[in-house]
Structures are given as structure tokens and as C-alpha cells.
Amino acid sequence: MSTRWYPIYQKGGPQLRVFLPNFWLKLIKPTTEQPANIVQFSCSMQMTKFDIKNYLEKIYNVNVVDVRTRIAMGKTKPDPGKGYIVKEEDEKIAYITLPKGEVFKFPDLFANEMKPEEERDKALKEAKEGHNKFLEKNKNRPSLPGWFNI
Amino acid sequence: MSTFAKIGGITRLLANSSISKVNNTCKLRSLSTTPCRRELMEFFDDEKNWGVQEVKSGRSWKSDELRLKSNTDLHKLWYVLLKERNMLLTMEEECKKETRLFPSPERLDKVEDSMKNLETVVRERNKAYHLLETGEKGERPRKLETNVLGLHYKYKMSEHPIPKHLNTKWKKQYEFYKYDKEVEMFREKLNEKNYLAKKKQHRREFNHVIGLLNRFPNMDMEALKQQYPEVDIEKAKNSRKYGGHFEPK
Numbered sequence: 001m002s003t004r005w006y007p008i009y010q011k012g013g014p015q016l017r018v019f020l021p022n023f024w025l026k027l028i029k030p031t032t033e034q035p036a037n038i039v040q041f042s043c044s045m046q047m048t049k050f051d052i053k054n055y056l057e058k059i060y061n062v063n064v065v066d067v068r069t070r071i072a073m074g075k076t077k078p079d080p081g082k083g084y085i086v087k088e089e090d091e092k093i094a095y096i097t098l099p100k101g102e103v104f105k106f107p108d109l110f111a112n113e114m115k116p117e118e119e120r121d122k123a124l125k126e127a128k129e130g131h132n133k134f135l136e137k138n139k140n141r142p143s144l145p146g147w148f149n150i
Numbered sequence: 151m152s153t154f155a156k157i158g159g160i161t162r163l164l165a166n167s168s169i170s171k172v173n174n175t176c177k178l179r180s181l182s183t184t185p186c187r188r189e190l191m192e193f194f195d196d197e198k199n200w201g202v203q204e205v206k207s208g209r210s211w212k213s214d215e216l217r218l219k220s221n222t223d224l225h226k227l228w229y230v231l232l233k234e235r236n237m238l239l240t241m242e243e244e245c246k247k248e249t250r251l252f253p254s255p256e257r258l259d260k261v262e263d264s265m266k267n268l269e270t271v272v273r274e275r276n277k278a279y280h281l282l283e284t285g286e287k288g289e290r291p292r293k294l295e296t297n298v299l300g301l302h303y304k305y306k307m308s309e310h311p312i313p314k315h316l317n318t319k320w321k322k323q324y325e326f327y328k329y330d331k332e333v334e335m336f337r338e339k340l341n342e343k344n345y346l347a348k349k350k351q352h353r354r355e356f357n358h359v360i361g362l363l364n365r366f367p368n369m370d371m372e373a374l375k376q377q378y379p380e381v382d383i384e385k386a387k388n389s390r391k392y393g394g395h396f397e398p399k
Contacts, residue, residue: 008309008310008311020268022232024236024239025236026236028243028247029244029247042243060190061189062190107191109194109200109241109244109245110250113250114201114203
């Protein structure tokens with residue numbers, strides 16, 4: 001079931017089918033070290049273990065051996081500005097076991113990220129180029145304002 | 151059958167590059183190929199978009215465009231959007247954890263917007279189908295109910311396996327209005343509060359209109375009437391606040 005409303009299921013009735021599921025699933029980096037064939041997900045609170053298994057198998061073509069879920073309680077802490085106590089949302093976390101021999105490693109998404117110096121140089125270069133272009137355009141029309149254009 | 155065999159043969163031949171040139175001359179429909187199975191890597195963006203500042207993207211699907219699509223197409227598009235949203239959520243979460251800026255966060259809004267539009271289109275079709283077949287909309291029925299505090303709300307009805315009078319759980323969960331002295335008092339006070347607020351608003355608008363008339367005597371009266379339909383302009387003109395501190399002509 002997705003979070004939508006469906007008619008009640010009674011014995012002998014037709015099987016309930018979800019045509020447009022609106023569940024979301026996030027693959028998250030495990031905080032503690034896990035075996036190589038275990039993948040950690042954060043999912044919609046309404047999802048059951050069966051939902052997660054079917055979701056991954058039917059939509060993503062991932063073979064799932066086992067699903068375990070837990071609900072992580074959101075942190076309670078004082079609001080940074082106001083000081084009153086606020087609680088973060090609870091989230092459901094699912095641990096998926098892949099079949100024996102299959103391995104998943106969470107990729108390093110920021111490996112080929114630009115360094116701050118490179119970024120700064122790039123921005124400076126772009127600004128210089130823009131300025132040169134502007135000068136080039138206004139070379140033959142002195143004393144005209146920069147916004148004057150056709 | 152024969153075409154199938156042909157296509158099968160050609161796909162086999164295509165693997166051999168030396169012979170594939172010969173087959174290009176054949177009149178064939180473009181081969182439909184399924185995208186490669188990336189499985190769990192579908193939860194991540196393209197590798198070229200990792201760690202970049204900006205990711206260019208198009209606009210969201212409009213409902214008018216989606217209305218032209220067949221049901222199967224919409225069904226397929228839903229899953230594409232669902233996967234895209236999961237991917238974006240995953241990337242956003244990872245960026246948050248690594249204290250980086252998530253590049254082009256408007257992508258998520260676009261996907262959500264498309265999903266919303268798609269759902270409205272599917273719902274429209276569903277309604278039309280139900281109206282044609284059964285004479286009802288086929289939506290979840292709702293009823294105007296009064297809760298324990300005497301306030302009206304739309305109660306979403308649902309099916310139950312046992313009748314109402316036997317369903318103790320339902321009875322506990324949904325408490326509807328029964329006569330209560332204190333609730334009546336509360337309702338009276340609430341009504342008074344609402345009435346006073348309305349009156350105050352009306353008075354404020356009335357005075358504002360007088361102010362406008364004083365400042366702009368040659369104003370378009372039709373426009374004024376349209377903007378403040380509640381205010382009686384003739385009455386406003388008779389007010390002692392109307393007219394400046396000078397002798398009338």
C-alpha cells in the first residue's frame with residue numbers, strides 16, 4: 001500500500017494493487033561499518049518490510065534476501081534561535097541484505113570536487129573574461145553608458 | 151515471426167562490427183533497447199554530476215502535456231519521476247551529511263510538480279470513467295461532521311468490516327458532537343469573537359474608503375466599489391469624517 005486510500009480488503013476480494021506508489025526511498029551512508037552486502041535505506045514511514053522488498057525488486061531490479069527495519073527517533077534539542085525544545089522528525093531506516101557474493105560500496109561523491117583555490121581561480125577568470133568582453137564591445141564608442149545597446 | 155527472426159539475426163550480427171555495416175542498408179525500425187541495469191547505482195546521479203556546482207535541467211511536465219499522453223505512458227512516466235525523486239533525495243541527504251551545497255535544488259521541486267500534475271490528470275480520468283460507468287465520482291466520500299468542540303469539519307469516510315454500533319475502536323477514535331453546556335458556552339464565545347473580528351474588519355475598510363475619498367476625490371467609483379464590495383460608498387460619503395477641514399462649496 002502506498003499512503004493513498006484504498007478500499008478495504010476482505011477475504012476472497014481482489015488483490016489490492018498499487019498503480020502509482022508515492023513512497024520514497026533514500027540510500028544512505030551507513031554510520032557504522034556494515035558487511036559488504038548490506039545496504040542502508042531511509043524510507044517512508046508507512047512502508048512495511050514487504051513494501052520495501054517489492055519496491056526494490058520490481059522498480060529497481062535489485063535482488064533482496066532480507067529486510068530489517070527500525071524507527072530512529074528524531075533528536076530533541078533547543079531551537080537555535082528561540083531556545084524552546086524542538087524535535088526532529090522520526091525516520092524509518094531499512095537494512096537490506098543482498099544475495100551472497102553481491103557487494104555494494106557507497107560511492108565517494110565528492111572525490112573529483114574542485115578545491116576552493118581552483119574554484120576561486122575559475123570565478124576570477126570568468127569575471128576577467130566578462131570584463132574584457134565588455135571593454136572590447138565599448139572600444140569604438142567612448143562616453144556611451146554601458147547599458148546603451150540595441 | 152519472420153521480422154522477429156530478422157531482428158534477432160541482426161542483433162546477433164551487430165555484435166560483429168565488420169558485418170554490421172552491411173545491415174545499415176536494410177530498412178528497419180530503430181531497435182528499442184532497454185537501458186543498462188544500474189540497479190542500486192540508480193539511486194545516484196550521473197557520475198559527471200558528482201561534486202559539481204550546477205546541474206542544468208529542463209522544466210517540469212505541464213498538466214496539458216500530460217493530458218495528451220496515454221495511460222501506459224503516464225504509468226511509465228510516474229516510475230521515471232519516482233526514481234528521479236529518490237535519486238535527488240539520496241544526493242541531497244549525502245550533501246547534507248558532508249556539509250556541501252546540493253547543486254540545483256530546484257530539480258526536486260520540478261519533479262514534485264510533475265508528479266502532482268500527473269496525479270491530477272490520472273484523477274481526472276478516473277473521475278470521468280467512474281461518472282460514465284457508475285454515475286459517481288469514485289473519490290473517497292466525505293461528509294460534513296461536527297467534532298466534540300462543536301466545530302465543523304470534513305470527515306473522510308472509510309469502509310469498515312463491522313457495523314458502526316459494534317465498532318468500539320472507531321467510536322473511541324472519532325468523537326462527534328453531543329450536547330454539552332460548556333461546549334455551547336465555548337461556541338458562543340467563539341462566535342462572538344468571529345463576529346467582532348468581522349465587524350472590526352468592516353469598520354477598518356469603511357474608514358479606509360473614506361480616507362481614499364478624501365485624498366482622491368476624482369477617483370473611479372466603479373473600481374472602488376469592485377475592490378471594496380462590502381462598503382456602502384453613499385454611506386461613507388455621508389459620514390462626518392468625509393470631506394476635509396474646510397467649508398464645503
